Amino acid sequence: MIRTRFLAFAYPGAAPLRFEDVDVPQGGTLLLQGRSGTGKSTWLSLVAALRVPSQGDLVVAGQDLRALPALRRDQWRGRHVGFLPQKLHLSEALTVAGNLDLVFFAAGLPRQPQRTAQALEALGIAALARRRPSQLSGGEAQRAALARAVLLSPRVILADEPTASLDDEAAAAAIALLREAAERCGATLVIATHDRRVRDALPQAQQLRLDEARAVA
Numbered sequence: 001m002i003r004t005r006f007l008a009f010a011y012p013g014a015a016p017l018r019f020e021d022v023d024v025p026q027g028g029t030l031l032l033q034g035r036s037g038t039g040k041s042t043w044l045s046l047v048a049a050l051r052v053p054s055q056g057d058l059v060v061a062g063q064d065l066r067a068l069p070a071l072r073r074d075q076w077r078g079r080h081v082g083f084l085p086q087k088l089h090l091s092e093a094l095t096v097a098g099n100l101d102l103v104f105f106a107a108g109l110p111r112q113p114q115r116t117a118q119a120l121e122a123l124g125i126a127a128l129a130r131r132r133p134s135q136l137s138g139g140e141a142q143r144a145a146l147a148r149a150v151l152l153s154p155r156v157i158l159a160d161e162p163t164a165s166l167d168d169e170a171a172a173a174a175i176a177l178l179r180e181a182a183e184r185c186g187a188t189l190v191i192a193t194h195d196r197r198v199r200d201a202l203p204q205a206q207q208l209r210l211d212e213a214r215a216v217a
């Protein structure tokens with residue numbers, strides 16, 4: 001679940017970005033929409049506890065993020081938030097499986113090879129576990145990044161423009177994979193997108209529209 005009230009964030013020297021309230025139940029889907037520069041990445045970073053709101057309340061998966069001590073934020077994120085960034089950030093120094101193993105490290109947990117294998121299996125890329133990211137197709141790399149995002153069965157999955165630069169077939173596959181992964185984990189799914197195809201594919205999803213007006217104090 002995600003609940004925001006009067007949420008705002010100000011970059012130094014800039015007018016605050018103010019965000020409309022949302023109430024997304026656990027397991028629900030939210031589409032975060034708006035043109036470039038309207039604050040989608042900022043909103044995602046607040047929900048992921050990467051930034052602290054300047055104002056307002058923010059509860060994610062039952063955790064009041066303003067009450068979360070700074071020292072516990074990274075661990076909380078590592079355990080409860082799965083992030084599928086637009087640029088996938090898979091390390092070429094590691095195999096696909098090795099990239100997933102980093103998740104355990106980030107969450108302060110021991111490596112669990114069986115769980116890594118299961119996550120790759122669930123996304124249909126078990127056979128690619130020992131490859132390097134550069135040896136994957138774009139779609140395979142996205143599956144690897146999604147396997148990494150859902151490895152610890154997060155309560156929230158945040159996907160930043162997951163269909164950008166994908167053709168229709170690949171975009172439909174990416175949306176289906178995200179939905180299936182969220183369903184398996186019982187996670188709340190947030191997709192930041194300005195792709196109409198995502199909205200059309202998820203007609204039941206809640207929507208939060210950001211616009212330029214919100215960037216004004």
Ligand SMILES: Nc1ncnc2c1ncn2[C@@H]1O[C@H](COP(=O)(O)OP(=O)(O)OP(=O)(O)O)[C@@H](O)[C@H]1O
Nearest residue numbers: 011012014034035036037038039040041042043215
């Ligand atoms: N580190 C920063 N310092 C100052 N201003 C910033 C910083 N990061 C973003 N901004 C500004 O905050 C506003 C929101 O940026 P944000 O990246 O959240 O938008 P976005 O909707 O995700 O854009 P895009 O779709 O292009 O990724 C923009 O006006 C941007 O210029």
